[in-house]
Amino acid sequence: MSPVEADVRTLEDRLSSFVSLAGHADDDRVLARAVRRSLLNPSAFVAATCSALRRPAGDVLAVGPVERRVLLLRRSGSSWAALSLSGSPLGEQPWPPAVSAELDFADPGAALSTVEVGPEAEFRLSRPVIKLVSLYHEENFPLPRFPLGISDLARAVRVAMTGQVELLDMQLGLDLDAVEARLRGEPFDILGISATFGQHDLLAELLGRLADLLGEPDGPRLVLGGSLCALNADLLLKSYPDAVVARGAGEPTMIDVVEHWHGDLAKEQIRNIRYRGDDTIEITPKVANKEYRDIWPELDLVERTLEYHGVMQLESSRGCTHACSFCPREHKGIWAGYEAPDLTRLLADIGPVYDRHPEIARKIFLVDEEFIGHDRRGEALQRAADVAVTLNQSGFRWETSSRVDQVHRPKEDAAWHHRRIDVWRKLRLNGLDRCLFGVESGVDSILKRFNKHVTAEQNVYAIRTLTGLGIPIRCTYITFDQLMTMDELIESYRFQGRRDLTLRPVPELTTEELFDLVRDEQEVKRYLRDRPFYEHISYMLVSMECLLRSPYLRRVEQAGLARDVLPSMGRRNAVFQDPRIGRMSDWAQRWVDHNFSLDYTLKSFEKVTTGQENEAVRRMRRALKTSAYAFLGRLLWLCLRDDSLLSSDEGPADAAFKREFGPWALTGTESDAADDDMLARLADFNLAELRSSLQGEFDRVCSTLVPTRVALLRESWQRWYERTDWTLINPPEQCVAE
Secondary structure, three states, rough: OOHHHHHHHOOHHHHHHHHHHOOHHHHHHHHHHHHHHOOOOOHHHHHHHHHHHHHOOHHHHEEEHHHHHHHHEEEEEOOOEEEEOOOOOOHHOOOHHHHHHHHEEEEOOOOOEEEEHHHHHHHHHHHEEEEEEOOOEEEEEEEEOHHHHHHHHHHHHHHHHOEEEEEEEOOOOOOHHHHHHHHHHHHOEEEEEEOOOOOHHHHHHHHHHHHHHHHHOOOOOEEEHHHHHHHHHHHHHHHHOOOOOOOHHHHHHHHHHHHHHOOOOOOOHHOOOOEEEOEEEEEEEOOOOHHHHOOOOOOHHHHHHHOOOEEEEEEEEEEEOOOOOOOOHHHHHHHHHHHHHHHHHHHHHHHHHHHOOOOOOOEEEEEEOOOOOOOOOHHHHHHHHHHHHHHHHHHHHHEEEEHHHHHOOOOHHHHHHHHHHHHHHHHHHHOOOEEEEEOOOOOOOHHHHOOOOOOOHHHHHHHHHHOOOOOEEEEEEEEEEOOOOOOOOOOHEEEEEEEOEOOOOOOOOOHHHHHHOOOOOHHHHHEEEEEEEEHEEOOEEOOOOOOOHHHHHHHHHHHHOOEEHHHHHEEEEEOOHHHHHHHHHHHHHHHHHHHHHHHHHHHHHHHHHHHHHHHHHHHHHHHHHHHHHHHHHHHHHHHOHHHHHEEOEEEOHHHHHHHHOOOOOOOOOOOOHHHHHHHHHHHHHHHHHHHHHHHHHHHHHHOOOOOHHHHHHHHHHHHHHHHHOOOOOOOOOOOOOO
């Protein structure tokens, strides 16, 4: 350890010594305190340092990823002070060759040293300047999620130790005007925009506003990414021919874009992209998930996300083990898992941020498509267990997603299932707070059409096993699809209402006893919670989205049901094989959209609360689900006049509903106006019931939440309560019958 390192024991001491070495001894301690909390955010650190020292931006640099950040402060001319925040020797940092050749440290073995920086090294450390923008519709999604997409890209650039990256997330107090002002406020070289479903309008408007800037001969390079851009790539390249569109994980793409900007790489060598060639759209080789291992994000925006009552997201794997027919897999890739040690380091940096926000539950949402993954010689199971232990030992509870066949597989023997029950039990003991499963349907013919490779019975056994273990579950479920029959819809509706799927927790049973119980239709009745399955469905009344390049869309096209492309959702509109189902789907979606913002607010609160707060929020969400299920039953009754379709928690058919709507029938052959008038009246009728039943739940939630959350919920409630229209969030209208 060098003498300088021996004196630098704390972070504040290191920063003070760093500032003093740069010739600002009078300001060292004041500055150290001012910038300490901005160290996870290099852009904020640079701004704070420049302001405190009254220095131009070019005199302060922060390079490298969060765990090996290096700060540079110009002393004069080519002489700089350099500080390795991790304490590792400056000379041992992985400087790129063109930079390393022009760095002359006075003490390369120290964490703090003066350094002579040559012109090419300074250029590559400070350029390109990259702005990464994440879009957001606040009116639809009131509370933020940590922006993994742009945070991962920032890390990819910083790991290469070249260039400067700033993150602009519209979730965190920025509208389009503010984003545009920030982008026009200072020169930059590369603009990356991440867009997901429902954000095409924001993307088009922002690019339209920046057309003059992007159209300059030496203007910024444009990189478009995210799920929506990957699906809409061909359309985007027609409008923005100079852009590149990422068609997979964006980190290799961004690394190559930076090298291309420096002239070290040709455009056709940039990995994972679509771009416009002379006459056609070209596609470059894709990097498999298993080949790029550094998936962890930078933490610039963690503090701001929590300040906005947001949800912390990470991922421990990418891709899925299977391809469902409705999922275009090209941009998601085949499953690959990543190891726990890097997560340990990351959580060590995130933990202190949570300490400053004690009102936010210490929960991490792992956005893995499939948490467990491939099970070859036990590596995947061990990896999952290691990740769980890491999160738990760092003081975090966590949520994730998995496939039903990670719980139950008909072709496997009892020993296999016993091992799986033990695995899920251990995950629960190590902080698994909830898990999402893509059930999608309880009808075998539909599951086959969706290429789920599971059966309805398999779904039943998996749900019973998980609930018997006391694992809270969420399930995705597609209620309507364009190729379904009325018999399938009725069977699917009845599956959602089944009361023999969820068990009370049974810790008194051994692994072997639980395995036997879930298959015993008589014995299992003793352990049922007697609650409808739909209470576990994340979003009720969902319709199939015919995503571009998905196998399901090809079937819809072959059936002659596909219509125009809807860029905002990366899909084609489609009509239904049965016009009556089309009408029901259309109005079910209007019901979903009408209630979406309130439901999303509650869903977000679920992720950041515990105990009494959490249970009150979940009760309110259950009331929303019950109303949605009743709405679907009434839609079916209007077609079939089957009173059994109106049964609910409270008993038989609602007499008031039958008196009001008995004369009507939904045949699918009446004019759109006549059907819409009736269905709008039905939606109003259902909504009046929901408002009445939800008021008490709302009051109870407000009595349990902390004041800041109460204010957010009251604002969302007021918007919901005052809304009277039944318009769709993402027009034009979808899935209407012809």
